[in-house]
Amino acid sequence: MRVTTTKSKSDESFYINYAFINEKGKSTSRIYKKLGKLSELSKELNTDRDGVMAWAKEQARIETEKYKKENESVSIALNPNIPIKKDQQNTFNCGYLFLQSIYYSLHLDNICRNIKNRHDYEYDLNAILSDLIYARFLNPTSKLSSFKYCHSLLEQPTYHLHDIYRALTVLAEESDYIQAELYRNSNYIHKRNTRVLYYDCTNYYFEIEQERGDAKYGKNKENKPNPIVGMGLFMDADGFPLSFDLFPGNQNEQLTLKDHEHKVINDFQCSQFVYCSDSGLGSKKNRLLNTTGGRAYVITQSLKS
Numbered sequence: 001m002r003v004t005t006t007k008s009k010s011d012e013s014f015y016i017n018y019a020f021i022n023e024k025g026k027s028t029s030r031i032y033k034k035l036g037k038l039s040e041l042s043k044e045l046n047t048d049r050d051g052v053m054a055w056a057k058e059q060a061r062i063e064t065e066k067y068k069k070e071n072e073s074v075s076i077a078l079n080p081n082i083p084i085k086k087d088q089q090n091t092f093n094c095g096y097l098f099l100q101s102i103y104y105s106l107h108l109d110n111i112c113r114n115i116k117n118r119h120d121y122e123y124d125l126n127a128i129l130s131d132l133i134y135a136r137f138l139n140p141t142s143k144l145s146s147f148k149y150c151h152s153l154l155e156q157p158t159y160h161l162h163d164i165y166r167a168l169t170v171l172a173e174e175s176d177y178i179q180a181e182l183y184r185n186s187n188y189i190h191k192r193n194t195r196v197l198y199y200d201c202t203n204y205y206f207e208i209e210q211e212r213g214d215a216k217y218g219k220n221k222e223n224k225p226n227p228i229v230g231m232g233l234f235m236d237a238d239g240f241p242l243s244f245d246l247f248p249g250n251q252n253e254q255l256t257l258k259d260h261e262h263k264v265i266n267d268f269q270c271s272q273f274v275y276c277s278d279s280g281l282g283s284k285k286n287r288l289l290n291t292t293g294g295r296a297y298v299i300t301q302s303l304k305s
Helices: 038-045 049-070 097-105 108-116 125-138 143-150 161-173 175-186 253-267 284-289
Strands: 002-007 012-021 027-037 196-205 228-235 241-248 274-277 296-299
Touching: 002 049, 012 038, 012 049, 027 038, 027 049, 038 049, 097 108, 097 125, 108 125, 108 175, 125 143, 125 161, 143 161, 161 175, 175 241, 175 253, 196 253, 228 253, 241 253, 253 284, 284 296
Parallel strands: 196 274, 274 296
Antiparallel strands: 002 012, 012 027, 196 228, 228 241
16 A cells, blocks of 8 residues: 545645556556545644655555455465364354344343243253354254254354253243344334334144144145144334234134234334235224224225225
């Protein structure tokens, strides 16, 4: 990097220029950093033009050293004559680290700490929840496969597989609390737009022959003859998930809105919004529900109707 200047009628500007080879293989340069104008720098540094130039060259040297450190190559020496030790892991996945930053910015660790005060368990709920989230993003598989995958991460699990299954029960019991806290914490990262809320339902099936728990026989979206569980989801105006709820697969989807909407109003303090859905969730009761408390609705309607 080197110092360049441009002169105008009344002043002179100082820059640090960065020279490089572009994609076409030609030598070119660009402004890396603007240092300021001569009149301002002279007054700030209490010196003349030569003094400003000497200071600018020192700044260019510092920026060059900093750039080299940030972009230096790392070499790993491997000897083909030295055998690799058996069962020794030499590579680790680090792709979860950017997810880790988001995880902690949402204060999910504090949420897990508060849950711990209401339950009696010995495992690390924060470690289990974070690993399950990372695995769901990077390698979505079963709980057992996710546990095995997390052993390839830079920070490997210190808990056991049975701890995951026990933690899932706690997470299910605290689902409403987690969703409400996540909504509040997400506002510190991105201001949530809850003036318009979209709602829709879906269901997913289980590879079982008999009904079990909320897995009931009902109308399957994929036309599978298996027991299903329904899920309703509220989404804000920017397309971010707001709240979800689960219900038995044999329950009418139109009946799921009332309780779920009251939960959003009470837990999320979202009392005034425009409710949007398709015609399947636009029953008379659902429309009447959204004509009070400053709420309104937009329901799709067929042209024939």
